[in-house]
């Protein structure tokens with residue numbers, strides 16, 4: 001009898017563990033809307049499904065990475081990453097003041113940092129408050145519609161040489 005109860009307990013425990021996993025998977029999917037692959041310090045993100053003015057947050061080496069497909073009304077900037085005819089902001093999602101994670105406000109097309117009120121425009125440039133510099137651009141490479149984080153591609157090197165990346 002007791003072994004039957006143990007079995008039932010185990011079966012129920014297993015069932016709720018599965019439910020928990022399913023919930024975690026659902027959460028992960030909503031945080032991670034663009035398909036991505038992580039391997040050996042690199043993260044590859046497929047940008048082909050990105051939508052204009054919708055912020056995607058990827059994770060690379062423990063840091064949040066902001067990926068924003070710019071809409072036509074957003075001014076061109078030398079920090080723009082070109083993928084075909086589309087323009088993207090690719091930046092480490094940590095405020096350059098004291099490292100909080102700013103939120104994106106799509107109706108105003110700005111990033112707002114709740115810690116001390118800092119703001120950045122859609123190109124990641126500081127426009128208000130204490131942040132001393134733009135959001136940092138991580139090493140990246142563009143391969144067709146794939147963004148590879150962690151590798152210094154020609155686009156990144158060009159930005160570095162032009163002094164766009166500090």
Ligand code: FES
Nearest residue numbers: 095097098113118
């Ligand atoms: S950490 Fe963002 S404004 Fe201070």
